[in-house]
Amino acid sequence: MNDMQQHVLIVGGGIVGLATAWRLSEAHPEVSITVLEKEAEVAAHQTGHNSGVIHSGIYYQPGSLRATNCREGYLALIDFCNEHGIEYDLCGKVIVATREWERPQLDKIIDHGRQNGLVGIRRISADEVREREPHVAAVDGILVPQTGIIDYAEVTRTYARLVRAKGHRLRFGFEVSGVEETKSGWVIRSAAGDEINGQVLINCAGLYSDRIATMTGQDLKGIQILPFRGEYYELRREKEYLVNNLIYPVPNPAFPFLGVHYTRMIHGGIEAGPSAVLAFAREGYDRSQVNWSELWETIRHPGFRKLASRQWKFGLNELRRSYSKRAFVTALQHLIPEVGMDDLMRGGAGVRAMACDPRGNLVDDFLILEKPGAVNVVNAPSPAATASLAIGKTIAEVAEKHLEAV
Ligand SMILES: Cc1cc2nc3c(=O)[nH]c(=O)nc-3n(C[C@H](O)[C@H](O)[C@H](O)COP(=O)(O)OP(=O)(O)OC[C@H]3O[C@@H](n4cnc5c(N)ncnc54)[C@H](O)[C@@H]3O)c2cc1C
Structure with a gap:
């Protein structure tokens, strides 16, 4: 990087952060980019713990960012996979x-x-x-x-490889703990005491995107991330004949979740899930994981309390399914009655970052907030993995305006 070169700092090495880095590097070869990731690898959170479905865009409100980015991102993803030899299957x-x-x-x-x-x-x-x-x-x-299956961690690793090949940097183990605005941009500090400077900051921190946004001085108008864990079961190998491809129920329109479904995985095996239970830690992949300060932060949020008072039945039901395999299996039996308790083994889990406003509404669409020199991606729920190349392009275009301004 030379002294005159503009430097963009992207917080978060998930699929959205890396798709943004890739799109920005293509559109602006003159800019230097550093992706800051607290873990030791990319795709360590939502991106590496999802259902691996290439969504078609059928569910989303017409005209919403989710609908338009899903369609555009879907087509771009297929082209990208063909070009870079990434396996996928449009099994329907x-x-x-x-x-x-x-x-x-x-x-x-x-x-x-x-x-x-x-x-x-x-x-x-x-x-x-x-x-x-x-x-x-x-x-x-x-x-x-047109619905398909894929490994999104592999897609993200490919974005990372391409970004690096253009000379940009990924810094792992860099947990952003402080952000200071200066005359010429930003100084970002890590929990370990490292510092890095840049002119434009792009926040793609997923489950912690609200915290990073607050560090940039962004007014979130009371929006906070609530963590919802999705738990999966796996069908035993000898029962895999019960499912050919992907089987979904009719979702409850009151919630932004698709309901527990059966998914054939790209590397083999059939998953059933995910549920949608409040996690007691933002990265709480196991129901025994509790982070008391994060749990307190959730409980104190006025939006959470309103949501909980309206949807306590749904919440309790999900909690029951988390503790009772029988309750989970009952939901799955609506789709396939012959699935039995012994046919399923506990599988993995992912935690969704869901932005909630102070009135208790889960923000339905992608949400990108801006302030001079900073772009904060505050809500990137499903289908953000499918839509990553489109949402990454949108974020890169927003960042472009801030680059021009400095
Ligand atoms: C259970 C589940 C199932 C899903 N199924 C699908 C699906 O089938 N298809 C689909 O399209 N979408 C699906 N999604 C949604 C999709 O996975 C997410 O929308 C997408 O992965 C979001 O990507 P992201 O980069 O914003 O977040 P993440 O992948 O969570 O990345 C954020 C990154 O920021 C890093 N970070 C956080 N804080 C800091 C900090 N302070 N300093 C440095 N780094 C930090 C984290 O370590 C993380 O790597 C699913 C999600 C879940 C949870």
Whole structure:
């Protein structure tokens, strides 16, 4: 880096931070970039603990950033994988109504899908559902041919390799603990006492994005990240014949979660999940993990208290499913009645970063806030992995304005 070169600091080595670095490096070869990551590798949190599904964009509110970035990101991801030899499989998925009263919800989903520009999606009868997934109990369904599976950690490692190949840096073990605004930009300090300077700061810190945003002096208007753990079970190998590809229930429209589903994994095996239970630590992958100060921060948040008072039944139900395998299996049996307790083993978990406003609403869309010299990605929920190249491009374009201003 020479003295005149502008330096961009990206906090967070997940898929969003690295897609942003990659897009920025392509658009602005003259800029130098450093990605700061507290762990020893990329994709250590949400990106490396997700369902590995390439979402089609069928569910999202037409016109929302999630809908537009999902469609654009989907196409860019497929091109990127073809170019860089990353394995994926567009195996398609079925969304199935298992009860009569779920049918109108299917109409709504397919309508959103069409408005979002999906071609080839269609209603399928219970018989056609069974032709594709013979063990599913359905009264009606939707076929989404373009949904696929992939390993997002591998995608992120590829972004990282390309970014490095252009001469940019990734600093691992750099836990951002302080941010100071100076006349010429920012000084970022690590928990270990290291310092680094830059003109523009881009915050892609996932579960800690609200904290980093606050360090930059961004007014979050009371928004805070709430951590929701998604727990998975795995189908035993000898029962994998029960699932061919991806089987989803009709989601409850009141929540931003898709409901526990069956997912064939790109490297083999079938997962069932994820649930959506409040985690007692932002990186609480296990229900026994409690970080008291983070839990207190959650409980104190006015939005959380409002959300909890409105949705306590949902919350308790999810908590029950976390402790009781039987309750989890019962939910899965709605889709495949012959799945039994012994057919499933506990699997891994991921923690979703969900931004919640002070009125108790979970922020539905991607949320990028700005202040001079800083771009804060405060909400990047699913399908941000699918959409990474589109959202990375959007973030890089926002950052561009700040580069021009300094
Ligand atoms: C259970 C689950 C299932 C999902 N399924 C899918 C799916 O199938 N398809 C899909 O498209 N999306 C899915 N998602 C969503 C998707 O995984 C996320 O939207 C995406 O990974 C977000 O990426 P990110 O880079 O913003 O966050 P992360 O991957 O969490 O990256 C943030 C990074 O910031 C780092 N960091 C945090 N604080 C600091 C600090 N102080 N200093 C330095 N570094 C810091 C962290 O260590 C981390 O590496 C799922 C998510 C979960 C949790």
